[in-house]
Amino acid sequence: xxxxxxxxxxxxxxxxxxxxxxxxxxxxxxxxxxxxxxxxxxxxxxxxxxxxxxxxxxxxxxxxxxxxxxxxxxxxxxxxxxxxxxxxxxxxxxxxxxxxxxxxxxxxxxxxxxxxxxxxxxxxxxxxxxxxxxxxxxxxxxxxxxxxxxxxxxxxxxxxxxxxxxxx
Amino acid sequence: xxxxxxxxxxxxxxxxxxxxxxxxxxxxxxxxxxxxxxxxxxxxxxxxxxxxxxxxxxxxxxxxxxxxxxxxxxxxxxxxxxxxxxxxxxxxxxxxxxxxxxxxxxxxxxxxxxxxxxxxxxxxxxxxxxxxxxxxxxxxxxxxxxxxxxxxxxxxxxxxxxxxxxxxxxxxxxxxxxxxxxxxxxxxxxxxxxxxxxxxxxxxxxxxxxxxxxxxxxxxxxxxxxxxxxxxxxxxxxxxxxxxxxxxxxxxxxxxxxxxxxxxxxx
Ligand SMILES: Cc1cc2nc3c(=O)[nH]c(=O)nc-3n(C[C@H](O)[C@H](O)[C@H](O)COP(=O)(O)OP(=O)(O)OC[C@H]3O[C@@H](n4cnc5c(N)ncnc54)[C@H](O)[C@@H]3O)c2cc1C
Ligand code: FES
Ligand code: FES
Numbered sequence: 001x002x003x004x005x006x007x008x009x010x011x012x013x014x015x016x017x018x019x020x021x022x023x024x025x026x027x028x029x030x031x032x033x034x035x036x037x038x039x040x041x042x043x044x045x046x047x048x049x050x051x052x053x054x055x056x057x058x059x060x061x062x063x064x065x066x067x068x069x070x071x072x073x074x075x076x077x078x079x080x081x082x083x084x085x086x087x088x089x090x091x092x093x094x095x096x097x098x099x100x101x102x103x104x105x106x107x108x109x110x111x112x113x114x115x116x117x118x119x120x121x122x123x124x125x126x127x128x129x130x131x132x133x134x135x136x137x138x139x140x141x142x143x144x145x146x147x148x149x150x151x152x153x154x155x156x157x158x159x160x161x162x163x164x165x166x167x168x
Numbered sequence: 169x170x171x172x173x174x175x176x177x178x179x180x181x182x183x184x185x186x187x188x189x190x191x192x193x194x195x196x197x198x199x200x201x202x203x204x205x206x207x208x209x210x211x212x213x214x215x216x217x218x219x220x221x222x223x224x225x226x227x228x229x230x231x232x233x234x235x236x237x238x239x240x241x242x243x244x245x246x247x248x249x250x251x252x253x254x255x256x257x258x259x260x261x262x263x264x265x266x267x268x269x270x271x272x273x274x275x276x277x278x279x280x281x282x283x284x285x286x287x288x289x290x291x292x293x294x295x296x297x298x299x300x301x302x303x304x305x306x307x308x309x310x311x312x313x314x315x316x317x318x319x320x321x322x323x324x325x326x327x328x329x330x331x332x333x334x335x336x337x338x339x340x341x342x343x344x345x346x347x348x349x350x351x352x353x354x355x356x357x358x359x360x361x362x363x364x365x366x367x368x369x370x371x372x373x374x375x376x377x378x379x380x381x382x383x384x385x386x387x388x389x390x391x392x393x394x395x396x397x398x399x400x401x402x403x404x405x406x407x408x409x410x411x412x413x414x415x416x417x418x419x420x421x422x423x424x425x426x427x428x429x430x431x432x433x434x435x
Pocket of ligand 3: 099100101102103104105106136137138139140
């Protein structure tokens with residue numbers, strides 16, 4: 001008999017509440033219970049980073065966090081970047097610099113980049129490469145992803161918009 | 169709570185080892201006690217002659233801590249080599265020690281620095297040196313009703329380097345060597361040398377440490393210490409490299425760090 005737990009959290013600025021099994025992983029909670037399928041499940045072994053979301057502002061691999069651990073916390077998924085009318089600087093950077101091919105790694109890449117740029121808005125190329133080293137991309141060879149993050153940093157500096165973008 | 173649930177329960181800190189084990193069904197706890205709900209366990213502070221690391225201090229915080237860098241540079245050198253930046257946002261030092269992966273990096277660092285685990289239960293508190301805490305692969309002297317609340321490191325060291333060969337970011341060590349020293353004007357008052365990935369568990373190189381603490385740092389003691397550390401290792405040939413290669417790299421890294429500490433440019 002599965003036991004259920006109530007989880008109350010804020011996801012992309014909206015309060016959410018659900019009854020879930022304690023063993024449910026955060027990635028499945030986000031995708032299947034909340035219906036936010038932008039977060040991808042790649043390796044399921046804490047290696048690839050496709051499942052990265054922001055947990056109280058920090059990138060975490062949601063395949064290795066329990067859904068119940070989100071109780072009382074703030075989660076941002078790729079759906080929470082930018083607004084329907086305006087891309088966030090990081091999203092725009094990936095668009096402008098062609099930072100994706102198949103797009104599978106992209107949500108995780110963008111959330112890691114967003115968390116990183118909030119902490120270090122003016123990074124060197126080397127710092128960007130280290131920051132993204134827990135996220136794998138099998139298509140692009142990383143060059144354009146690094147350029148996309150550099151583009152976002154520049155945009156943030158000139159526009160004053162945060163890495164996550166203007167909301168509303 | 170641990171007294172109540174005992175063997176049926178598992179403590180969850182960062183979850184970066186426990187949750188992967190549960191996915192593989194290597195662990196199937198009936199109850200999980202999530203320490204993340206408890207406030208005030210993520211401290212990194214100095215008190216009573218110890219650098220104290222609370223059980224919810226993440227690897228992320230160690231990487232960024234100026235206090236850690238100023239007291240034990242070996243810790244600051246090792247932390248950025250452990251897992252990857254996203255995993256470090258959750259994984260903890262204490263969780264790494266209690267997990268006792270034979271390839272784990274923190275146990276080696278703590279053996280170099282004479283670190284101690286503080287364990288607490290409803291029956292009281294005890295302090296266990298990390299060199300006695302780890303009893304083998306994935307096994308420690310922690311009792312089922314105990315929680316490791318802190319790891320603490322005495323005093324300070326003014327030199328520390330962790331050299332780790334990994335095939336890619338996030339991989340465990342092919343070979344890693346930690347060296348920590350406290351030295352003033354050519355005399356060495358404290359030395360720690362430890363190895364990761366080259367034996368059934370973490371290795372503290374007592375002989376190499378004695379050579380340096382007894383004879384100081386000179387070309388002769390450095391060569392001897394490097395040979396002693398290599399002799400302490402018992403690596404196995406595997407997908408990460410051959411036995412001979414790993415043993416040779418132990419000697420190379422011990423030499424490199426001791427040369428750096430002595431200010432000698434390697435030949
Ligand atoms: C992709 C990847 C790469 C990695 N690479 C490395 C690496 O290169 N080197 C390395 O050393 N590690 C590596 N790790 C392991 C990582 O550092 C883990 O975070 C760490 O080993 C466990 O810490 P945790 O806080 O996540 O512990 P958890 O997963 O929460 O717990 C691990 C174990 O310890 C027990 N436990 C945890 N906290 C306590 C406590 N306070 N008291 C009593 N018991 C407790 C748990 O019950 C469990 O059995 C890697 C992990 C991943 C996912
Ligand atoms: S799916 Fe989580 S790290 Fe790959
Ligand atoms: S764009 Fe295909 S995996 Fe990164």
